Amino acid sequence: TDAISVITAKRDGRELTDRQIDWVIDAFTRGEVADEQMSALAMAIVFNGLTRAETARWTAAMIATGQRMDLSALRRPTVDKHSTGGVGDKITLPLAPLVAACGAAVPQLSGRGLGHTGGTLDKLESIPGWRAELTGEEILAILVDPEIGAVVCAAGAGLAPADKKLYALRDVTGTVESVPLLASSIMSKKIAEGAGALVLDVKVGAGAFMKTLAGARELATVMVELGADAGMHTVALLTAMDSPLGYTAGNALEVAESVEVLAGGGPADVVALTLTLAEEMLGAAGLYDADPAAALRDGRAMDRWRAMVRAQGGDPVAPLPRARESEVVAATGSGVVTGLDAMAVGIAARLLGAGRLRQGEPVQAGAGVRWHVRPGDTVRAGQPLFTLYTDDPDRFGPARAALAGACALGGTHRAGPLVIERIG
Numbered sequence: 001t002d003a004i005s006v007i008t009a010k011r012d013g014r015e016l017t018d019r020q021i022d023w024v025i026d027a028f029t030r031g032e033v034a035d036e037q038m039s040a041l042a043m044a045i046v047f048n049g050l051t052r053a054e055t056a057r058w059t060a061a062m063i064a065t066g067q068r069m070d071l072s073a074l075r076r077p078t079v080d081k082h083s084t085g086g087v088g089d090k091i092t093l094p095l096a097p098l099v100a101a102c103g104a105a106v107p108q109l110s111g112r113g114l115g116h117t118g119g120t121l122d123k124l125e126s127i128p129g130w131r132a133e134l135t136g137e138e139i140l141a142i143l144v145d146p147e148i149g150a151v152v153c154a155a156g157a158g159l160a161p162a163d164k165k166l167y168a169l170r171d172v173t174g175t176v177e178s179v180p181l182l183a184s185s186i187m188s189k190k191i192a193e194g195a196g197a198l199v200l201d202v203k204v205g206a207g208a209f210m211k212t213l214a215g216a217r218e219l220a221t222v223m224v225e226l227g228a229d230a231g232m233h234t235v236a237l238l239t240a241m242d243s244p245l246g247y248t249a250g251n252a253l254e255v256a257e258s259v260e261v262l263a264g265g266g267p268a269d270v271v272a273l274t275l276t277l278a279e280e281m282l283g284a285a286g287l288y289d290a291d292p293a294a295a296l297r298d299g300r301a302m303d304r305w306r307a308m309v310r311a312q313g314g315d316p317v318a319p320l321p322r323a324r325e326s327e328v329v330a331a332t333g334s335g336v337v338t339g340l341d342a343m344a345v346g347i348a349a350r351l352l353g354a355g356r357l358r359q360g361e362p363v364q365a366g367a368g369v370r371w372h373v374r375p376g377d378t379v380r381a382g383q384p385l386f387t388l389y390t391d392d393p394d395r396f397g398p399a400r401a402a403l404a405g406a407c408a409l410g411g412t413h414r415a416g417p418l419v420i421e422r423i424g
């Protein structure tokens, strides 16, 4: 078989054979299928989809490009969570050490920025010295350590290398928004990493890759099925992503906000979602007596965070990088904030340098957006709505343009629930 016949088969709406899927994933990972060919195939999948059987095979083929971790030597239950991608979604940063502090081991293969959403690895790399690339032995050593027990690192040469390549390509080719591509990306990493249980945070709304409840339900269902087939206890929460989480989107900005949560403060929505997901994870791990709220209050989660950052070469008390330039966007009218457009905020953060526009580009540690109001707040004309941060002032113009109209003002605001539904 060859790349062109696989691309044209999917372009024309045909079902791919197992052989075609196994070959194309393996050949792409080895560099025999070129980036432009894989981009074309990904776009054909965005338009024509994959059946459940094709999606299962695609996921298995991605796992087969690397090794699977064996966590059976760990004495503690293992559990992970993964988000389908949101704006201001820094939850992994406080959550992984919090759940480790409550007695589970948390292995987490994460990603970099994807589309308009920020990447957990890009955020953590703003910490001086912190390293995303770990070997399988390093991951195990951190998980076994009774003082650490949580690791957030990259899919790499060892685990799910196909996802590492395909993810970077999808980021810059407009091919993120596809149930089979999202599901196989996430589940190949999670199955390869070998955790016993998995909690999925499936984002739904204007700032999510799945805009509709029906789409998010389908994505959640496919992932829960893939997890169950692999023998992993998997549940999904559908959570709202109309407005961004917390008050910041950007790399160092979000690390700082996460550290506030670990210090017992931080934005209410970030704290609430962190605790909800921690309870789900601890329940899935069988640790019903754990009290994550107490672990956040009494500093145990912060101790784990520091140990986790140090174990990956980072200095948890070093000052975080700051952008060289900042600019304020002020309100032009008055009223109650009825919506804060997460998509616009995510695009602005990416344009300011928090994410990439081309494959492999460096990101700016200090770049991003801080918003000063949330839905339900009252604003007066002239009041600051956003502060924009970047090292490169040429980026302010495009970011301001992206944010035009992002803060909707009106008479009254009706808040919806943060957690919408649970599947699995």
Ligand code: URA
Pocket: 083, 084, 085, 110, 111, 114, 167, 181, 182, 183, 185, 186
């Ligand atoms: N997270 C991932 O790891 N992959 C996706 O495709 C989206 C979110």
